Amino acid sequence: MSASPFDHPILSGLLGDEEVSACLSAEADIAAMLDFERALARAEGEEGVIPKDAATAIDAALASAAIDVARLREGVARDGVVVPALVAEMKRAVGEPHSKQVHFGATSQDVIDTGLSLRLRRVLEILAGRMDVVVTRLEELERRHGGVETMAHTRMQAAIPVPAARKIRSWREPIERHRARLSAIEEEVLVLHFGGAAGTLEKLGERAGAVTQNLAGQLGLRALPHARHSERDGQAELASWLSLVTGSLGKMGQDIALMAQTEVGEVKLSSGGGSSAMPHKVNPVGAEILVTLARFNATLLSGMHQSLVHENERSGAAWTLEWMLLPQMAVAAGTALHTADALLASISFVESAE
Template sequence: MTALPFDHPFLSGLLGDAEISAQFSAKADIAAMVRFEITLARGEADAGVIGADAADAIERGLADFKPDFAALRDGVAQDGVVIPALVEAMRQAVGNPHGEKVHFGATSQDAIDTSLALRLGDVLGILEERLRGVVAMLQSLEAAQGGVEVMAHTRMQAAIPVTAARKIASWRLPLERHLDRLETVRRDVLVLTFGGAAGTLEKLGDKGPAVRARMAAVLGLRDVEHPHHSERDGQAALANWLSLVTGSLGKMGQDIALMAQNEVGAVKLASGGGSSAMPHKQNPVGAEVLVTLARFNATLLAGMHQSLVHENERSGAAWTLEWMLLPQMAVATGVALRNTGALLDGLEFRPLD
């Protein structure tokens, strides 16, 4: 039993997404932070901040690094972040005399936020692929069944007959606009965070910008010239995009659930959920979960806007809130996109009598 439905032993059958969840696992997080530390050491060696022999030792020592998660848990309980305990373990893995150069000039948020950016790149790639797949399915559905005449409904009441193409377009067009918005979202969140204790890179002197630029190039992240530890508008914009996607899918799910009612019969589902008491029923489970996930992300979005409020140069409270909310929103969006594909597969519009 777990506190979250996404990795629950049986609720995950409805709400789980192993592919997206894997990017928010401790294993993926540690791997990305190790990548940050190795890239940092290489960048500092190239700029003459540390010796090449130190960078070589750090890369060798961290190549197969496997931390003690119980020790990391204890460290987080004390420090509020994992980096002090993690860096200590990394320094031990590298050993003397070069271990002390691990994490040189960086701060905890540099490693944690850069790890998130690296993993969000993979998450957004998965979501984009699924979103494009849903748009393609809607285009195919419109081409095949767009001419079927169905009843339009305004304010839940029968209005006038329209073509199914009108319905399908109202589902497809917002999703296409979300694809257009995605590049801006990527630019805002796929950013290297490297500023040192308070964003000044004070330990690197005039070599800081060169090290930062090299790290960004190697990691495939955008280089920004000013500290942005407490600027969380990119993360909030991502959360907004995730909620927009699930909201549009929720609208589709709501429409399909209503049209699939026995009394309406405007669409036929390829499959549905069974009932323990009424064997004749075919419940629109796939459509319903889209509505649930839309409402879930809309609720969490308010919390992500709360996480914009960082005190001064860094906030422990707002930052921790972001850790709690953003992964859930990303997983919910992945689940919604996957379920939409299954829902549209075999969906059939029924013409008016």
């Protein structure tokens, strides 16, 4: 049983997204944090911060380390973050005499935030691919049915007849704009977070810059002049983008649900939800889910903006809030895009009988 509808054993059939969720799972989180620690050891070894034999030993040991998740759970309950317990697990795996070089110069936030960057890279690849599919679906729909006459509505009242292409373009073009915005989002989100205890990398001394560049190169992330431990505008911008994506899909879903009403009948769905009491109905479930997910992400967005408020150099409260909200917003966007694809594959515009 789960409190989240996205991985609930029943509701996930409606709202879940296994592909995006896998990127945000505990297993993916641990793997990404270990990738950071292995790359850190290699970079510090190459730049002369730690002995090369220690770097080699750490890299090899963490490549096959068996991390005890129960110990991580106990540790996060005690420390508020998972990294102290993870470092203990890593040191146990590396053993003597090199365990003291594990995690050298880094802090918990470096590991967690960079691990998130690594996982978000795959999430954004998935979302980008799905957006391209949805745009293609809408282009195909316009080619097939763009000339069909539909009734435009302003303020829920019939206005004037317009071609279906007018409505379809109002669904497609926002998705195209969001797709174009993605590269700027990636520039701000797919970055290395590396600053040590208070963002100064004080333990690395004059080698800090070299290690940062080396580490960023190994992980395929953008190096920053300084860590953004308390500067969360990139994460908030990503959340805003996710809400824009689901919001635009929600507008499409709302239009389709209205047009599919029996009394309107401007579109027909070849598949939909059945009713336990009224077997004649084809409920516009996909369209409704798009509206739901749009409202869900719009609601969570305000929380992500609350997480911008970090006191001083790091906030446990704001940071924890971000962990609670951002993954759900990403899964909601993934589900919305997947749902939109299926919905568009089932829709056809109905020619007027007149």
